[in-house]
Amino acid sequence: MTQLGLFTEQEAGPAGLRHTDHFIEPATEQALIGRIAALPLQRFQFGAFEGNRRVASFGYRYDYALQRLTEADPIPDWLSPIAHRVEAWAGLPEGSVRQVLCTEYEVGVGIGWHRDKPHFDKVLGLSLGAPCKFRFRRRSGDKWQRHTIEAQPRSLYLMDGEARSQWEHSIPPVEARRYSVTFRTMKRA
Ligand SMILES: O=C(O)CCC(=O)C(=O)O
Numbered sequence: 001m002t003q004l005g006l007f008t009e010q011e012a013g014p015a016g017l018r019h020t021d022h023f024i025e026p027a028t029e030q031a032l033i034g035r036i037a038a039l040p041l042q043r044f045q046f047g048a049f050e051g052n053r054r055v056a057s058f059g060y061r062y063d064y065a066l067q068r069l070t071e072a073d074p075i076p077d078w079l080s081p082i083a084h085r086v087e088a089w090a091g092l093p094e095g096s097v098r099q100v101l102c103t104e105y106e107v108g109v110g111i112g113w114h115r116d117k118p119h120f121d122k123v124l125g126l127s128l129g130a131p132c133k134f135r136f137r138r139r140s141g142d143k144w145q146r147h148t149i150e151a152q153p154r155s156l157y158l159m160d161g162e163a164r165s166q167w168e169h170s171i172p173p174v175e176a177r178r179y180s181v182t183f184r185t186m187k188r189a
């Protein structure tokens with residue numbers, strides 16, 4: 001493939017991906033990090049495999065052993081105003097976000113290639129504390145189409161449409177401790 005071909009492919013990006021910097025103020029970011037760090041975060045359980053990232057779920061959690069959604073603690077008061085701002089930005093009715101996942105990535109921790117569970121519909125993510133490369137890939141014949149965004153702290157992304165249903169995403173090991181808050185709507189009400 002020519003350089004130009006590669007470049008054009010990178011530029012195109014997944015349809016349904018939106019990304020904005022400076023979604024929240026630094027003071028709000030610090031307050032959220034403080035709240036998340038104080039949560040009883042659990043090492044992510046993926047069947048027999050234990051990931052290195054630590055998480056807390058609200059609203060619902062996906063139980064990998066049972067392979068279904070189970071109820072979790074309700075979305076706490078300190079997260080609701082942010083969830084509502086996220087809904088407003090995405091043009092979603094208030095209350096659409098039914099699941100919130102708080103994640104901590106220590107230095108050297110990332111997340112492998114995946115698509116989020118089909119039980120969820122739109123997926124939005126707020127980055128906190130440190131930047132990461134947020135990578136996308138999609139099979140195209142015997143090649144991969146790829147796209148990467150720099151997810152800066154305080155930025156927000158939306159995965160909808162093809163970015164959500166066709167493209168996989170991953171984060172390579174982070175260089176400084178990063179937190180994220182993932183907001184998900186449900187496929188069926
Ligand atoms: O940390 C993030 O921004 C993304 C996390 C993610 O892809 C997931 O939990 O499904």
Ligand SMILES: [Fe+2]
Binds near residue numbers: 114115116169
């Ligand atoms: Fe994901």
